[in-house]
Amino acid sequence: MDETLPTVEDVVREGLCLGCGTCYNACSVNAITFELNEMGFYVPKVEHDICTRCGVCYKACPGLGVDITKMNLRTFSRIPRNPYLGSYINTYIGYAKDSRIRYLGSSGGVATALSMYVLDKGIVDGAIVVRMKRLRAETFIAKSKDEVLHAIGSKYQPIPVNVAIKEIIRSKENRKYLLIGLPCHIHGILKLEECFPQVRERIAYRIGLFCSGQPSILGTLFILWRYKIPVDEVKKITYRSGGWPGELNAELLSGEKIRIPLPEYWPYMTYFINPRCRLCIDHTAEFADISLGDPWLKNFYDPVGSSIIIARTTPGERLLKNAEKDGIIALRKINWMRVFESQFDAIMFKKADLPSRRIAIPSRKVPKAYIPSVGYPKILTLNRIITYNIASLFAFKRRWGTLNIYHKVSELNLKLFWLYLHLLYSRLLNS
Incomplete structure (x- = not known):
């Protein structure tokens, strides 16, 4: 035993833990468990006796960082020509043809439709998805279409998705799986492949979701408090359903259903996002086979729901085309600039140089990464980080009243921020 070798507890101490669950699989002696910390994020705990x-x-x-250059060469055998979206084959707008899946999904139900499709066709043996159990989300391996359907929709709370990989790694059977995860989950899978080569062939498809950051479980509790919904009376909660952009639906034990539109509650959620997410460099899940996200553009507005779809690998493109041919999803090609435009703020922020975002985790290490420079103004980076850092001071329950007041004050700053972004995008288009 080499006592000098670090463990993931060192990552937690440095403030760089993503709560992705990757380390849980890496431990061969089961010395790692996950627990919620006081800020409502999952962090690993190491049993030192084991x-x-x-x-x-x-x-x-x-969480320590990823070598983007190395990952691109390993995944795509090339460096991407597009510094904003990463490598891709085609970009689409699309949706699930099943009207129920489309309506209940977050933005068109494509992830759910594809998961059910590959299970039904016997292409994979299971799908790694996330379901809700009252107020908590949990990851599991769905083995049937019905189990996938019960996991439909976004879950805006911390989820160590990759803990479900352990039984896949340890299994002697060479079964195939589909994984739906955030960019950090996929980064973890790729790093795990370096230690366990069997992961590469067993995770047949990686479906990545666009991500601006994972909110703490306290974010959900704050929303319930803000809208005077008694926590003990909540039977079930869904974060997005009922078309696009959707709404939070809290079903009470009495049978009453309380609905809150996404645009109304999401700004509050941003105050509870993991500080480590502010140092992320990947918004569009650049190392997935297929990436999915919301089409935040007026000309793509669809009240029933549609998804932006990025086909990045040949297997991903083939899966999309086969699903379209079999009537599972609808696809329409769009220019990559429409994708960029719809995600402009998040992409530019995450591509900004890491040192200028260091203030997100004061006095802590900045993760190692190799990313292109895209000229995002530092004033916007600092404005955003400082705004959320101040808000995080009020994230504890005893300060929620102050956070409510702070939100009203910050709305003016947010309007000025978006005006600046609009001017920046217009200048970029004309350059």
């Missing part, structure tokens, strides 16, 4: 100090959990951790 730990052998092998260092594998630390090596597999995406």
